[in-house]
Amino acid sequence: MIAPVILASKSAARRALLEGAGVPIDIAVAGVDEDAVKAGLLAEGATPRDVADALAEIKALKVSNLKPGFVVGADQTLEFRGRLYDKAPTIEEARARLKLLRGEPHKLHSAVVVARDGQALWREVATATLTMREFSDAFLEDYLATEGPEALASVGCYRLEGPGAQLFAKVQGDYFTILGLPLLGLLDFLRNNGVLAA
Numbered sequence: 412m413i414a415p416v417i418l419a420s421k422s423a424a425r426r427a428l429l430e431g432a433g434v435p436i437d438i439a440v441a442g443v444d445e446d447a448v449k450a451g452l453l454a455e456g457a458t459p460r461d462v463a464d465a466l467a468e469i470k471a472l473k474v475s476n477l478k479p480g481f482v483v484g485a486d487q488t489l490e491f492r493g494r495l496y497d498k499a500p501t502i503e504e505a506r507a508r509l510k511l512l513r514g515e516p517h518k519l520h521s522a523v524v525v526a527r528d529g530q531a532l533w534r535e536v537a538t539a540t541l542t543m544r545e546f547s548d549a550f551l552e553d554y555l556a557t558e559g560p561e562a563l564a565s566v567g568c569y570r571l572e573g574p575g576a577q578l579f580a581k582v583q584g585d586y587f588t589i590l591g592l593p594l595l596g597l598l599d600f601l602r603n604n605g606v607l608a609a
């Protein structure tokens with residue numbers, strides 16, 4: 412029996428991706444004050460991509476100092492016109508966000524870091540570019556009524572694998588990256604380190 416990998420994330424999508432791929436995992440939420448870290452990094456001029464990488468590392472390192480074995484930390488940031496956007500806290504803000512992104516391309520930066528015993532061993536940051544179509548206000552209201560609080564759980568106010576697919580004209584990038592985890596590189600690391608069969 413191989414030791415489970417620890418996923419330092421509360422993300423249901425990340426858990427589903429790993430368990431769906433057959434990776435035995437335990438969950439340990441890092442409890443990092445992400446807003447404070449993000450504000451500090453942005454004040455120093457960090458890019459949205461850098462912020463995702465740094466947060467993934469902080470979460471992985473924090474849990475790896477507490478628990479043995481491989482610890483996976485992850486983070487995803489949304490970049491629109493060079494600016495980082497966080498999850499929308501309310502449906503009203505989700506509405507405003509989707510109207511902002513309507514008809515335009517935005518980027519999702521998904522970072523993953525594997526750590527063990529307080530040391531980062533491997534990392535990857537992958538970026539996808541998604542272009543929303545010019546959906547109507549009426550469509551948006553139906554979408555928000557259908558998606559409800561789920562729209563607040565993801566950084567772009569959508570689940571690509573769900574009703575969110577109807578928001579898009581074009582998607583360029585890796586599906587797993589969009590859902591929040593550069594999975595294929597992580598699976599490669601796990602195979603190269605004896606966790607998964609090669």
Ligand SMILES: Nc1nc2c(ncn2[C@@H]2O[C@H](COP(=O)(O)OP(=O)(O)OP(=O)(O)O)[C@@H](O)[C@H]2O)c(=O)[nH]1
Pocket residue numbers: 419420421422423424425440441485486487488564565566567569570571572575589590591592
């Ligand atoms: N199901 C789904 N989730 C998505 C999609 N795009 C982004 N997400 C989720 O949006 C969230 C991005 O926020 P993060 O701050 O990286 O992660 P989190 O959910 O807060 O969880 P932590 O790793 O504990 O920080 C992640 O849970 C992603 O899995 C998508 O298309 N589908």
